[in-house]
Amino acid sequence: MGGMSPPIRVRGLTEVERGRIEVGLRSLDTFVVRRCRNLLASERGGWAPRIAEMLGCNDQTVRNVVNRFGWEGLDECLTRRSSRAHTAHAKVDEVGRERLRVLLHPSPRTLGKPTDVWTLGLVAEVSFAEGLIAERVSDDTIRQAMGRLGLRWKWVKRWISSHPSGQHLDVSARTASGV
Numbered sequence: 001m002g003g004m005s006p007p008i009r010v011r012g013l014t015e016v017e018r019g020r021i022e023v024g025l026r027s028l029d030t031f032v033v034r035r036c037r038n039l040l041a042s043e044r045g046g047w048a049p050r051i052a053e054m055l056g057c058n059d060q061t062v063r064n065v066v067n068r069f070g071w072e073g074l075d076e077c078l079t080r081r082s083s084r085a086h087t088a089h090a091k092v093d094e095v096g097r098e099r100l101r102v103l104l105h106p107s108p109r110t111l112g113k114p115t116d117v118w119t120l121g122l123v124a125e126v127s128f129a130e131g132l133i134a135e136r137v138s139d140d141t142i143r144q145a146m147g148r149l150g151l152r153w154k155w156v157k158r159w160i161s162s163h164p165s166g167q168h169l170d171v172s173a174r175t176a177s178g179v
Helices: 015-024 030-043 048-055 059-072 094-103 120-129 139-148 153-161 171-177
Strands: none
């Protein structure tokens, strides 16, 4: 007989933690204030969806705060972290980036695509399909990989779309000249 798991709640707060949370409630940083309100509401028996409604956030955010408090403690729970992925660079290694540079030279039509203009999404799709990268990646990952090659997407987009004849400039020469 399956049932719902019990609501997630913080463990009982120590007096020191409670005091630090009370101070955090008066913080000028709204991130800290919300985290503190989340922890207190959870300790009082609040259910994640109701806490989320009260704080104007997602109930998974409430669960994440409670879990982080339990796993890492109050200091870490009240410390803002980057929400950005930290592994994007690993998805397109140095060899993949150089292969990406070569991929951008011919028109997408040479690979059977119905356009002369590369988009970040198309670069990501073709890079994966052609085996240049091991897994599907986001447009932003492609943009970052190109940045590591010294290319800015605006340059490449303008360069490729301005040469519909298929005669393309050498990307490495373009970046070296600063054009």
